[in-house]
Amino acid sequence: MPENKIYDYLIIGQGLAGSLLAWRLINEGKSVCVLDDGHASSSSMVAAGVINPLAGKRFNHSPHVHVWLEAVGATYTQLSRLAKQPFLQWVDMLRLFREKDQHRYYERLSGQENIQDLFGSVFAPGHPPQPVAAPLGGFVQKRTGYVRIPSLLAFLADWLKARQALEIASVDSEDISVDDHGVRYGRLRAGGIIFCDGYRSMKNPWFGYLPFAPDKGEILTLQARPGSGQLPDMIINAATWLLPVDNGAFRLGSTHNHRIQDNQPAAEGVQALLEGMSRLLDHPELLTLEKSEAGVRPATSDRQPFLGTHPAHPQLHIFNGFGAHGSLTIPWYSQQMTAFLLEGKTLPENADIKRFAWR
Numbered sequence: 001m002p003e004n005k006i007y008d009y010l011i012i013g014q015g016l017a018g019s020l021l022a023w024r025l026i027n028e029g030k031s032v033c034v035l036d037d038g039h040a041s042s043s044s045m046v047a048a049g050v051i052n053p054l055a056g057k058r059f060n061h062s063p064h065v066h067v068w069l070e071a072v073g074a075t076y077t078q079l080s081r082l083a084k085q086p087f088l089q090w091v092d093m094l095r096l097f098r099e100k101d102q103h104r105y106y107e108r109l110s111g112q113e114n115i116q117d118l119f120g121s122v123f124a125p126g127h128p129p130q131p132v133a134a135p136l137g138g139f140v141q142k143r144t145g146y147v148r149i150p151s152l153l154a155f156l157a158d159w160l161k162a163r164q165a166l167e168i169a170s171v172d173s174e175d176i177s178v179d180d181h182g183v184r185y186g187r188l189r190a191g192g193i194i195f196c197d198g199y200r201s202m203k204n205p206w207f208g209y210l211p212f213a214p215d216k217g218e219i220l221t222l223q224a225r226p227g228s229g230q231l232p233d234m235i236i237n238a239a240t241w242l243l244p245v246d247n248g249a250f251r252l253g254s255t256h257n258h259r260i261q262d263n264q265p266a267a268e269g270v271q272a273l274l275e276g277m278s279r280l281l282d283h284p285e286l287l288t289l290e291k292s293e294a295g296v297r298p299a300t301s302d303r304q305p306f307l308g309t310h311p312a313h314p315q316l317h318i319f320n321g322f323g324a325h326g327s328l329t330i331p332w333y334s335q336q337m338t339a340f341l342l343e344g345k346t347l348p349e350n351a352d353i354k355r356f357a358w359r
């Protein structure tokens with residue numbers, strides 16, 4: 001790094017949040033240095049990257065759903081063009097009802113004019129258009145897909161390195177000093193620092209007051225036996241979900257555990273996923289387990305992200321808390337955060353950390 005340089009921003013964390021925010025700030029002419037510890041605690045690197053605007057068994061959707069989807073299309077397409085590789089894949093999702101009530105939720109929502117584009121055809125119990133068990137029926141969900149996050153992060157790491165904007169370092173907050181002129185970390189000086197460090201922000205001396213609710217998850221990679229034609233080619237979503245990815249591979253996910261924070265896949269989690277798959281597929285024997293992984297989602301108690309500036313230290317910012325939906329939401333929120341930092345625009349109320357009292 002150049003001697004005596006004063007960056008506009010240091011960013012801690014090169015996950016999806018830190019990467020997209022750094023990319024936007026640099027494109028706006030700001031000087032940025034991203035510090036990451038080689039993805040030691042990365043949620044992004046294990047995530048399947050599924051884009052699903054209808055969350056949970058009630059198919060909840062945010063009022064932001066269409067701006068999120070617009071930013072998803074624009075952002076990943078722009079990056080794909082730059083990298084000359086496809087990071088975003090749209091694939092329909094087969095939503096299987098698990099409870100009788102879900103048919104009612106479906107009926108209510110699919111009739112709402114503003115979200116009709118999210119719903120495809122409904123199918124009767126026992127007649128799914130894919131080789132899966134669907135005793136209660138279900139429907140086809142549109143505008144879903146997935147992001148190849150590890151490839152995208154590898155591309156953005158190279159893009160940052162080419163601009164001398166990435167350093168591999170494990171940052172200890174005790175080594176960060178804050179004064180009226182900005183921040184200092186070792187020999188690096190900057191006007192401000194932005195924490196994009198995932199669930200580890202909960203140990204942060206400045207932002208630890210925010211109500212993080214870290215959520216550990218296991219996820220599996222499976223490989224189809226050669227010539228297996230009887231496997232789904234859509235995303236299948238019941239309690240367990242299955243995602244067909246590249247070259248006959250599938251991702252199977254994912255578990256939730258709010259008590260443990262490590263990235264070691266637990267045997268019970270792996271077992272629960274494999275059992276879920278056996279109940280889901282007509283031919284589970286066609287898939288063999290290749291890899292099990294785990295990570296901790298940077299989830300929050302009110303399920304909304306944490307964006308903003310520290311109430312007492314205008315040099316300290318946070319862009320975090322994307323929980324289980326970062327691939328869908330980070331493109332839009334990184335636009336909002338950039339406009340907030342550079343133009344003083346107001347943050348979306350649901351995401352602004354001003355909603356929490358500082359203790």
Ligand SMILES: Cc1cc2nc3c(=O)[nH]c(=O)nc-3n(C[C@H](O)[C@H](O)[C@H](O)COP(=O)(O)OP(=O)(O)OC[C@H]3O[C@@H](n4cnc5c(N)ncnc54)[C@H](O)[C@@H]3O)c2cc1C
Nearest residue numbers: 013015016017037040041043044049050171198217326327
């Ligand atoms: C099993 C599983 C499946 C998931 N599936 C999906 C999915 O299908 N779709 C979806 O949208 N989301 C999914 N997610 C959630 C998704 O991973 C997150 O929403 C998103 O990736 C969070 O990105 P982030 O950049 O905020 O955090 P992270 O990806 O955790 O990035 C933080 C980075 O900061 C680094 N870091 C932390 N502290 C320091 C430090 N002190 N010094 C230096 N570096 C540091 C970490 O090592 C890491 O590289 C899943 C998560 C898990 C665990």
